[in-house]
Amino acid sequence: MSAVPSSPVPTGFEQAFRPRSVAVIGASDDPSRISGRALHYLRRAGYRGSVYPVNHQRATVQGLPAYPSLDAVPDVPDMALICLPARLLRQAVADCVAKGVGAAVVYAAGFAETGEQGQALQEELAETARRGNLRLFGPNCLGLLHAASGFVGTFSSAFDEAIPTGGNVAVVSQSGAYGGHLAYLCRRRNIDVGYWVSTGNEAGTDVADCVHWLALQDDVSVILAYAEGVRDGERLRTALAVAHERRKPVVFMKVGSSDSGAAAARSHTASLAGSDSVYDALFRQYGVHRARTTQEQVDLAYACSRGVLPAGRGLGIVTVSGGFGVQLCDAAERYGLEVAGLPEAARARLREINPMGSDDNPCDTTAGWLNDMSLITDTYRVMYAEGDYDSVIGSFTMLPDSPTYGEGIKEAIRKGTADFMDRPTVLCMEARPEVVRSYEEAGFLVYDDSERAVAALDGLARLREGFERPLPAPAGKDTPRRELPAGPFSEAAAQRLLASAGVPFPLSRVVTSAREAAEAAASTGFPAVMKIVSPDIAHKTEIGGVLLGVADAEAAAAAFTELTARAAAACPEARVEGVLVARTAPRGVEVIVGARRDPVFGPVVVFGTGGVRAELYRDVATRVGAVDRDEALRMIAETRGHALLTGFRGAPEADVDALADLLVTVSAFAVAHADRIEAVELNPVVVLAAGQGVLALDALLLEREGTS
The missing domain is CATH 3.40.50.261 (Succinyl-CoA synthetase domains)
Structure with missing residues (x-):
C-alpha cells in the first residue's frame, strides 16, 4: 500500500515552466540590466512562445513591440516575469491576478529579509496571489527555466556563456546564487540541466512544491535541491514521498545545523534530536541522499543522470x-x-x-x-x-x-x-x-x-x-489516543500514563511518609531504589534526588527523610508529591528511548545507547513520525552500541525485539498526543536478556507550553 500522504499536485507549474506566452513587466531595452536579461535570454534561447515586453516608456524593447501595461497585452500570458522594484509590486501582482495570468516571478528584494515592514508586504503579495490562483515564485529570487522549450525566465549570470538545451537533471534552490553555481558546475561537468528554479523568500512556492512537481515529470531523472530552512514539514514529506514512489533520486543540500526550538534544557532527548539530526532522519526515511559538499552533490548528480543504479555493493x-x-x-x-x-x-x-x-x-x-x-x-x-x-x-x-x-x-x-x-x-x-x-x-x-x-x-x-525500503506510514495513522490529565507531570504521573500505553516499568509505589517508605520497600523488595517525585524537578540526579541500593526497611525510612530534605534545600519552590519506591531492576544493557516535538516536522522518535551516556557519545538514531517494527529494528542496528545488544564479548544477547516494540509504543504515543506533549524520555531503559523484555527505569513527560 502506498504511504504517500494525500496532497494535491501543485498547480500552476505547467504554465510556469512551459508557458505558451510570457509577459516581461518592466522590461528594459538594455540586456545587461537585471530587467533586461530575461528578455535577452528568451530571445537567445529561441523561446517558441509569444513574448510581451511591458514598458510604458518605450514602443519597442530589444526589438519587440512593447505594451504600456499588462492590461494592454492582447493575450492572457501563462507567465509574468516582474522586473519592478518592491514599491510597485502590489499593483503588479494585482494586475496579474486581474488579467488571469497563471504564474509569476518576482525578482525584487526588500521583503521578509529586511524586517517587519518587508514581511508584511511579502504576506500581502502572497495573499493576493493565493486568492487569485496565481502561482508566485519569489520574491527575492532569480526565477526559473525549462531548457527544452527555450523558456529562460531568469537573470542569473550562470547562463551567460551557454543556455541549457535540455537534460534530465532538475535544480531547485532557495538561494538563487547557489542554484546558479550548481548549474554552472553541472555544465562544466557535462551534466545537462533541463529544469532550474530559484524559490527565494518562498511567499507562494517553496522547495517542497518544486520537488513534488518535478518528481512527476517523466523527463526528470534526478533532482538537486538546496534549502536553508523549511517551514512546512508535511509538505516536504509529501514531496519526498512522491519522489520515492517515482524512483526519482533527490540529492539534497540542507545547510544550517542549529538546535533552535529544542527544549534541551529540560530533556536529553531534545538535545539528542536537534534540528539537523531530524533532517538526517527524514532524508534516510525517504531515501534522499544528503550531500555535505557542493562537489559531492555535483558528483552524485552526474552519476545519477546516467539513470543506472547498482543492484548491490559488490x-x-x-x-x-x-x-x-x-x-x-x-x-x-x-x-x-x-x-x-x-x-x-x-x-x-x-x-x-x-x-x-x-x-x-x-x-x-x-x-x-x-x-x-x-x-x-x-x-x-x-x-x-x-x-x-x-x-x-x-x-x-x-x-x-x-x-x-x-x-x-x-x-x-x-x-x-x-x-x-x-x-x-x-x-x-x-x-x-x-x-x-x-x-x-x-x-x-x-x-x-x-x-x-x-x-x-x-x-x-x-x-x-x-x-x-518502504515509505514510513503517514503520521498518526491507526494510532490510539486517550485524553491526558492536566499537567505538569511528575515521574510517577508519567509512569502511569506511559504504562497505560504499554511501556513496562519495575514495580513501584509513591509514598508520603517514612513509615510508608519502609512498608513499600519491604513490599517491592530489597535492595530498593528511591526517588523524589516532583513535576518541577526533571533531572533528579542533579539535586541528589535518587538513592540506590536501599538495603532494608530502616534504610528506606531514612532515605525518605533525606530525599525530601535535599529537594527542599535545592528546589524550595518545587511541588513535592512524595517519594517513589521501586524494586531494583535486573542487570542489562542500558539505552535511552524518547520522542520530542520538532517545530517543523512534529513528533520525532530517538533511540540511543549508553543510557545516561548517550548524550555524551551522540550514538543515536532518529526518525520522523511514528515507526513500525521494521523501522525500529533498523534504528537499533544503526547505532555503534548495537553490538552490546547482540552478545558482545560473550555476553548474552539482549531482547532486541522487545526494545523495538518499545520504540513503536513510544513513537505512537508521541504522535497520538502531539498537540499536548513536547517530549517523552525513558532514560535509562534496561534491555534484559533475549526473551525477558525491557524495563524503563525513569520517565520524563513534558507538556507543550500553553496546553494545560
Missing part, C-alpha cells in the same frame, strides 16, 4: 598499477563497498588471458595489454560475467588522453562492458575535456579521483537501497 576493480588498486580498496572499505575475491574458475580465466597480470579482485593488468587491448576487453567480461560485480571501477591514469592509446582503450572497455550496461562502469582517469566527453558518450562515468569515484558509487547504492 565492486570489481581493474587497474594498470597495483598502487591504484590499493587506493580503491581502501576507499571501498571506508564507504562500505564490497571488494570480494573472484571465484577460482574466473581466476583461472584471468591467468589464461593475461599471465603477467594478477588473477583476482582487484585485478592489476600491468602494462602488457598496451600491445593487445583485447586483454582489457576480456578482463572486464570476466569481472562482470563471472565475478558478477554490481559495478566496476577501472583506473587508467592519464593513458586515455594519449593520442596513441586513447581511442583503443575506450573501444576495448566498450566491448568488454557492452552486455552489462545495466551496471555502472566507472573510470578513474585524467584527460582533456573532449576526451572525457567521448568516454562519457560511450556510456562510462569518469572521475579524476579514486575517493570521489567510490563515494559516488556509494551514493548510488544508498539511493537504490532507499528506494527498496
